[in-house]
Amino acid sequence: MEHDLSTLNKNGKKEIGNTTRASVKKEMAKPRITKSARIAELNLDTARIPEQPSITMPGRVDKIIPSPRPSQPERAQIAVDDADPRYRDFRIENTLTDEHGDDVKLKKGGRVEVTVRARNVKPHTQ
Secondary structure, eight states, X not given: OOXXXXXXXXXXXXXXXXXXXXXXXXXXXXXXXXXXXXHHXXXXXXXXXXXXXXXXXXXXXXXXXXXXXXTSOOEEEEEETTSOGGGSEEEEESOEEOTTSOEEOOOTTOEEEXXXXXXXXXXXXX
């Protein structure tokens, strides 16, 4: 004969008696620490390399938009291949600098890689 430690309460729902899940016991055995202290502990860990979350996607220069006035730079419209169609096109000033410090400009049809980096990201909690 099996013994069930749970009983029915007045509403007919099961109540768990003295049974506690192993995962809860394991969590309860850990010392209590605040969330801010956990984050500070992670930031002090020298083995972890803090890096901003980012994604790099391929794109191409759709068009070059001439400046309306000589005092304003021309703009390049870039289409990101893997982006949602509503957000795939964006425009930037077409005044860029290469790895040697020289001024460069994008050309229509040119292939580019677009990198998006996030700042001040909150960690995902469950």
